[in-house]
Amino acid sequence: MRTKDEEKERLILESALSIIAKTGLAGLRMSDLAKEAKLATGTVYIYFKDKDQLVRKLYLYLMRTTTSDLSSGIQPDDSIKSKIKKISHNYLLDSILKPQKSIFFEQYFRSPFFHETESVLNEEDQILQPIYQLVLEGQRQDIIKKVNPDLIVTIVCGMLESVAKTAVYTDKIVSDSEWELIFGIVWDAIKS
Amino acid sequence: MRTKDEEKERLILESALSIIAKTGLAGLRMSDLAKEAKLATGTVYIYFKDKDQLVRKLYLYLMRTTTSDLSSGIQPDDSIKSKIKKISHNYLLDSILKPQKSIFFEQYFRSPFFHETESVLNEEDQILQPIYQLVLEGQRQDIIKKVNPDLIVTIVCGMLESVAKTAVYTDKIVSDSEWELIFGIVWDAIKS
DNA sequence: TTTTGAAATGAATAAATATTCATTTAACTT
DNA sequence: AAGTTAAATGAATATTTATTCATTTCAAAA
Numbered sequence: 001m002r003t004k005d006e007e008k009e010r011l012i013l014e015s016a017l018s019i020i021a022k023t024g025l026a027g028l029r030m031s032d033l034a035k036e037a038k039l040a041t042g043t044v045y046i047y048f049k050d051k052d053q054l055v056r057k058l059y060l061y062l063m064r065t066t067t068s069d070l071s072s073g074i075q076p077d078d079s080i081k082s083k084i085k086k087i088s089h090n091y092l093l094d095s096i097l098k099p100q101k102s103i104f105f106e107q108y109f110r111s112p113f114f115h116e117t118e119s120v121l122n123e124e125d126q127i128l129q130p131i132y133q134l135v136l137e138g139q140r141q142d143i144i145k146k147v148n149p150d151l152i153v154t155i156v157c158g159m160l161e162s163v164a165k166t167a168v169y170t171d172k173i174v175s176d177s178e179w180e181l182i183f184g185i186v187w188d189a190i191k192s
Numbered sequence: 193m194r195t196k197d198e199e200k201e202r203l204i205l206e207s208a209l210s211i212i213a214k215t216g217l218a219g220l221r222m223s224d225l226a227k228e229a230k231l232a233t234g235t236v237y238i239y240f241k242d243k244d245q246l247v248r249k250l251y252l253y254l255m256r257t258t259t260s261d262l263s264s265g266i267q268p269d270d271s272i273k274s275k276i277k278k279i280s281h282n283y284l285l286d287s288i289l290k291p292q293k294s295i296f297f298e299q300y301f302r303s304p305f306f307h308e309t310e311s312v313l314n315e316e317d318q319i320l321q322p323i324y325q326l327v328l329e330g331q332r333q334d335i336i337k338k339v340n341p342d343l344i345v346t347i348v349c350g351m352l353e354s355v356a357k358t359a360v361y362t363d364k365i366v367s368d369s370e371w372e373l374i375f376g377i378v379w380d381a382i383k384s
Numbered sequence: 385t386t387t388t389g390a391a392a393t394g395a396a397t398a399a400a401t402a403t404t405c406a407t408t409t410a411a412c413t414t
Numbered sequence: 415a416a417g418t419t420a421a422a423t424g425a426a427t428a429t430t431t432a433t434t435c436a437t438t439t440c441a442a443a444a
Contacts, residue, residue, distance in 0.1 A: 002391040002440050024302035026217040030432060040393040045433065106298055110216035147373050154358050155351045155377055162350025163343070181339050185347055189381035193419040194410050200421095222402060232423040237403065 009047050012037050013058050021100035025055070025107045055113045062101050070094070071130045080138045081191075085183050087131055088160060092174065092182075095164035102161070128153055135190075145192045152190050159186055201239050204229050205250050213292035217247070217299045247305045254293050262286070263322045272330045273383075277375050279323055280352060284366065284374075287356035294353070320345055327382075337384045344382050351378055 015037040019028055030051055034041040048054040070090050074083050095102060108114050125132075135152050138144030144152065163182055167174055174182070207229035211220055222243055226233040240246040262282050266275050287294060300306050317324075327344050330336030336344065355374060359366055366374070 001389045001442055003442085004391070008391095021302075023304050024217060024299060026220075026299075027304040028218075029430090034394095041432085042394065042434075043392055046391065051432065103302060107216060107218075107302065110213075110295060110299065112215050112219040145377065147377075150358075151355070151374070151377075154354050155374075158350040158352075158354025158357075159347045159381075160350075162346045162353070165350075166342075166346050182343070182347075185337065185339075185343075185381045188383075189351075189377050191380075193412055194421040195412085196421070221400090226424095233402085234404075234424065235422055238421065243402070 004046075008039075008043075010061075012039070012044055012047055012054070013061050016054060016058055017062070017100050017104055020058075020107060021103045025111045025113070028055075052113060055108070055111075058104065059108055059113075062104060065101075070127070080134065080141055080143055081187065084131075084134050084138065085187070087134060088156065088183060088186060089179060091131070091157065092160045092164055092179075095161055096167050096174065099164075099168045102164075128157070131156070138190075142192060144190050156186055156190060159189070196238075200231075200235075202253075204231070204236055204239055204246070205253050208246060208250050209254070209292050209296055212250075212299060213295045217303045217305070220247075244305060247300070247303075250296070251300055251305075254296060257293075262319070272326065272333055272335055273379065276323075276326050276330065276382075277379070279326060280348065280375060280378060281371060283323070283349065284352045284356055284371075287353055288359050288366065291356070291360045294356075320349070323348070330382075334384060336382050348378055348382060351381070 012033070016028065016033050019033060019036055028051075030044060031041050034044050037044070044054070048057065070087055072090060074086050078086070131153050132149060135144055135149045139146055139149065159182075163174070204225070208220065208225050211225060211228055220243075222236060223233050226236050229236070236246070240249065262279055264282060266278050270278070323345050324341060327336055327341045331338055331341065351374075355366070
């Protein structure tokens, strides 16, 4: 007998993501999705109960792949500043390289698919946890402004996201020298 | 004879905005919209040709009301720093007080209703023009970092928007003392 | 090689939603 | 006060889109 292809689930999710990034959730049609994935509409329903479940699964799928490696490349004995620099760089690159993901989350949280019962903030907290810890440590060492660490994290992420958004929109990469400039601004903002 | 109520057009647009802010464009239903506006569904079609036109008109309507008064309260002989402080405060308050507007734009630009032909960036440029001018003037006076002024504007707006988003989400107002803290961070980021 | 059972298909059907229109209501005119 | 006209209504209809299912295809087991 034929066997269910595990890859096909991913394929469908990625196709959905691609359509949603282009047209928003309002533009997601099961038939278009099937076409994008080069499957018959019916096939989609073998892997997902219905549209609702598909979108929710996509949310979980992206959540899982996000929590990954903001901290990659950071050495335990780096200085706080260079740790923050690296983590900020990772955050920026992540936002630039996977713009579809940010678009999806933006859409999902304002959609009929999202119910308050789901704990967004907790999940988000989870992702930002490593940044938060670094800020705390920096404050302990008197290097970072002694204001509400949540505010610091919020502001830094806001800066980086807006830079990423512009970079994606104008289709430009961020060169090393530009990154130096940008991090200079970020650091001046938060250093004590 | 009965006369067409000019206010009713606004009422319908505001109702649509309110629903879209809650459920995203994917959740906008003409029947719900009519209910929200306390009208019969048919009535909506007296004022708007179809759903498509309604959403586009809402876009234009919000565009018009946005371009308003970021510069309010600014005196010609204020210092550059205090001008930037005031304009940043206006921007923050605008984002906090009219969160529905930001949500709508977020949704619209990723929807089937939006076609590339519409010049988004131009419009956005228009709105940010006063901020841009202040940054230029600050750079001339050697007060602001001499980097690409677009980058400065992008970063400042990013910071303020993320603060606004958090404020709206957690339903907290930004007190005067918090604003002093926040602007301190903004200013440190961009001052030379 | 044949049998078997689940995967895949896509046209047919169901469900959701947009739009129309015959009818009613309200305001203005004569 | 009666007549007139456009706005308002909302049930009926049209359209779009989700979902099903009878049929076919494929790959593994016998």
